[in-house]
Amino acid sequence: MSRTPQETELGYAPPMVRHYSVFLDNRVGKLRELLGILSDEGGISVRAISIQDSSDYAVIRLIVDKPALAHEIMDRMGFPVCETNVLVAELSKDHELHHLCKFLLAAELNIRFAYPTMPRPDGHPTVVLSTDDNTLAGQILRRKGFRLFGEEDLEF
Numbered sequence: 001m002s003r004t005p006q007e008t009e010l011g012y013a014p015p016m017v018r019h020y021s022v023f024l025d026n027r028v029g030k031l032r033e034l035l036g037i038l039s040d041e042g043g044i045s046v047r048a049i050s051i052q053d054s055s056d057y058a059v060i061r062l063i064v065d066k067p068a069l070a071h072e073i074m075d076r077m078g079f080p081v082c083e084t085n086v087l088v089a090e091l092s093k094d095h096e097l098h099h100l101c102k103f104l105l106a107a108e109l110n111i112r113f114a115y116p117t118m119p120r121p122d123g124h125p126t127v128v129l130s131t132d133d134n135t136l137a138g139q140i141l142r143r144k145g146f147r148l149f150g151e152e153d154l155e156f
Contacts, residue, residue, distance in 0.1 A: 014138025015150030016085035018067040019128065022060040023080040026053050031060060037077055042069045047154045048088075048128050050115035061115065063088070063128060065154060084130065087138050088117060088154070090147040091125045100127070103144050109137050117154075 024030040031051070038044040048063040063086070064070045074081045091097055104111060114129040126149065131137040138148055 012139055013135055014087065014142055014148050015153075016134065016138075017063055017088050017128070017149065017151050017154065018071075019084050019086040019130070020062045020064070020067070020071065020074070021082045021084070022062060022074060024058045024060060026056055026058045030058070034060065034074075034079060038064065038070055038073060041073050041077075042066060044070050044073070046118065048115060048117035050113070050128075061113070061128075063117065063154065067151060085134060086128050086130045087134055087141070088126050088128050088149040089141055090149065091127060095144075095146050097127065099144070100129075100141065100146065103140050104131060104137055107136065107140055109133060109140075 022034060024034065035046065038046070043066070045065045046062060047065055048061075050061040052059045052061075062070075067083075071081065071083060089095075089100060091100070101111070109131045112130040112132070114127055117126045117128060120126060129137070142148060
């Protein structure tokens with residue numbers, strides 16, 4: 001039996017990556033505690049991180065190399081966590097961030113949040129983004145020549 005190419009399997013759905021928003025008390029050492037538990041309990045590496053804090057709490061946005069295990073550990077350890085899907089797009093000389101914004105604006109899509117990933121082995125920068133409609137955004141970016149990554153691409 002022949003294998004269907006991944007592009008055909010995905011159809012019009014772009015690759016997505018699981019992203020976690022973790023809510024922490026804004027106290028010294030809480031981020032270290034979270035990251036230490038993920039590393040020590042599951043050998044989990046962070047691929048992207050963004051931190052928004054206020055006087056009382058912080059929201060830690062994470063992409064990790066072992067998302068299912070990370071979610072299980074965070075649940076077990078009592079960390080309040082929310083899982084969503086996001087896009088991860090590669091940037092390059094011909095596909096810069098302002099191009100990405102221009103294409104999404106033309107489709108009247110808002111970017112809810114964006115942040116960079118850790119450096120990839122090939123040196124190309126990537127950006128995590130969440131929009132009003134990630135499927136449509138991914139379709140547009142693929143048509144415009146942006147390379148989109150799935151979870152398997154973040155295991156390096």
